[in-house]
Amino acid sequence: MSDWVLIIYCGIITYLTRFSMIAILKKEMFNNRVREVLSYVPSAIFPAIIFPAIFLDDLGVFQFEDNPKILAAAIAMIIGILSRNIIATIISGLASYWFLIFVV
Amino acid sequence: MNSNFKIFLKGIIDVSPLMIPVVPFGLIYGILAIDIGFSPLATMGMSLIVFGGASQIILLQLFSGGASSLVIISSVGAVNSRHLLYGAVISEHVSDLKLIWKIIVSYFLIDQAFATSNEYFKKSKEKNKHFHLIGGGFTCWVVWQTTTFLGIILGAAIPEKLGLSFAVPLTFLAILVNDFRKLINLIVIIVSGLVATLGFNYIPYKAYVIVAAFTGLFVAMVLTKMIKNYE
Numbered sequence: 001m002s003d004w005v006l007i008i009y010c011g012i013i014t015y016l017t018r019f020s021m022i023a024i025l026k027k028e029m030f031n032n033r034v035r036e037v038l039s040y041v042p043s044a045i046f047p048a049i050i051f052p053a054i055f056l057d058d059l060g061v062f063q064f065e066d067n068p069k070i071l072a073a074a075i076a077m078i079i080g081i082l083s084r085n086i087i088a089t090i091i092s093g094l095a096s097y098w099f100l101i102f103v104v
Numbered sequence: 105m106n107s108n109f110k111i112f113l114k115g116i117i118d119v120s121p122l123m124i125p126v127v128p129f130g131l132i133y134g135i136l137a138i139d140i141g142f143s144p145l146a147t148m149g150m151s152l153i154v155f156g157g158a159s160q161i162i163l164l165q166l167f168s169g170g171a172s173s174l175v176i177i178s179s180v181g182a183v184n185s186r187h188l189l190y191g192a193v194i195s196e197h198v199s200d201l202k203l204i205w206k207i208i209v210s211y212f213l214i215d216q217a218f219a220t221s222n223e224y225f226k227k228s229k230e231k232n233k234h235f236h237l238i239g240g241g242f243t244c245w246v247v248w249q250t251t252t253f254l255g256i257i258l259g260a261a262i263p264e265k266l267g268l269s270f271a272v273p274l275t276f277l278a279i280l281v282n283d284f285r286k287l288i289n290l291i292v293i294i295v296s297g298l299v300a301t302l303g304f305n306y307i308p309y310k311a312y313v314i315v316a317a318f319t320g321l322f323v324a325m326v327l328t329k330m331i332k333n334y335e
Contacts, residue, residue, distance in 0.1 A: 021191025044320030051297030080281035
């Protein structure tokens with residue numbers, strides 16, 4: 001399969017995951033209970049991306065020692081909880097990560 | 105100023121903090137794609153056609169690891185299946201729109217735009233609130249295409265050590281800052297994170313993302329039900 005064919009297939013499947021629910025679901029299918037459970041979607045999805053990216057290396061091996069990502073993420077999280085501010089969270093996370101890999 | 109444009113601008117402003125980590129992410133994607141052997145045109149084309157950071161990086165990783173096209177396509181599908189949930193959440197707010205708007209909104213239904221516009225949708229009573237998501241998505245689109253382009257051009261001039269692999273989890277962490285304070289959210293976060301981390305090596309085709317998400321949602325469903333019964 002050529003690069004372009006592969007890219008186009010991946011583009012189509014990506015687009016379909018974005019479009020299908022919007023196309024299928026109707027307003028009438030929503031009630032307060034459905035809304036309540038769906039309000040947890042961000043909390044249910046984002047950790048599935050965060051945790052492996054922080055705790056595992058590229059090969060999927062658990063990295064606990066000598067892993068600056070854990071400390072930097074912890075600092076960002078604490079700053080985030082205290083400040084409730086997205087920019088502060090991101091900047092403190094990147095700053096502490098760079099400090100840990102370049103200075104320490 | 106017309107109200108659609110105002111909402112579009114608000115979408116741009118609301119999403120902009122989340123664009124900081126997209127910059128290194130886009131750069132590394134561009135560098136990596138060229139490094140693996142994609143032509144500059146195909147590298148740019150992928151950002152335009154797929155327009156999804158996680159999917160594009162996974163495509164590259166699997167491609168360079170020699171995975172078959174079928175494995176690559178199904179992995180991209182599995183990682184992207186989270187959009188099904190975004191679509192489900194957003195659909196209520198866009199269900200009255202014309203089909204053409206649904207088609208446009210879908211192209212821009214990316215993590216960052218979803219996260220910020222979902223908050224906005226919950227509060228806003230405006231009729232044309234979908235412009236908020238288009239504003240956020242468009243902002244990310246511009247940043248993503250620009251940084252892909254810069255990554256292709258600058259290539260190896262950018263030190264790989266810059267910690268770009270940390271930019272992605274950090275974005276999502278920032279999105280969740282307000283949820284860490286709420287008990288049920290916190291439990292859901294921990295459950296989903298653990299399932300994903302433990303399942304990473306055992307759930308095929310990168311489907312750990314959606315398996316973890318559904319486990320988390322199931323926990324949320326049970327806990328909210330329990331609280332209701334208790335009350």
